[in-house]
Amino acid sequence: MDGKLKLSALDADDLGVISAAVQDSLVAVRDCAFFAAENRFVLLLNRFRWEADATVETAYWRTHSALVFNAVQAVHHHKIPLQEPDRVLELLALGMEGAGTVVLRFAADRAIRLEIDRLACHLGDVGEPWPTPWKPAHPAE
Template sequence: MNDDARFEDAREAALNLGALDSEDLQVISGLAQDAVFPITEMKWQRGARRFALLLNRFRWEDDSGARHVPERVQSLLVIEGVLRVASQGIDRSDADLILSLLSVTFEPGQDGAGHVLLTLAGDGAIRLEVEALDVTLKDVTRPYVAPSGKAPHHPD
């Protein structure tokens, strides 16, 4: 028996979203909240001015929990026009480190430029200096059963 979920089970298509303003980015941030990823799945392509993460994203948009167990899906979070990358609270030498994404926000600067801030659980953060806000979130695999069998929970 195959426990992997199918797109057809939820009757929902894979996500492929773009954000060019802060309002759009709030949608992407909400859908990417609680995504987990190994530090090895984080890449800055300096020459292409692109920063990408391969996330294991919880499917918050799937409101069909009565039909099946909670799901995750692998998704690419890509930020274009990246000039500089800085991080804090992350041990980049630990190849086994698993990070959890809490939010994606934009701090505007001059003439459309600014910083995309990826806030991580455990007081970590990644700050990307960008020419302009250009972020995409795209599902790249079929959904699969969340290993925990539960939705992420944040105590009040």
């Protein structure tokens, strides 16, 4: 088993690496939080371990991860069901839109837009990974 993933992003290229690592993560609405006094936005993810080699390992793996954005000034939601804290969202991608905006894109045309002073993003695995028989799949368009 590989070690825990720990990544930081300070520019759009770095964020692309983190985006690939968190693709198909699951996150409950209640596990997305903006700490305005700290200018911090945090998501607690159930992350599919794309980096684990399924040809060597006996199963696919998931792990809990924390995705943290610092220097956040504002958070805007698009179709995020804030009134349904137990609703699970599927994170598809992260990306920069201009110098001061990060967009987190979810399935079902949902999104969270972060207004930032600068990009300061960190991803870290927490706890131990567990096996799963399911690998996320995306139908061809």
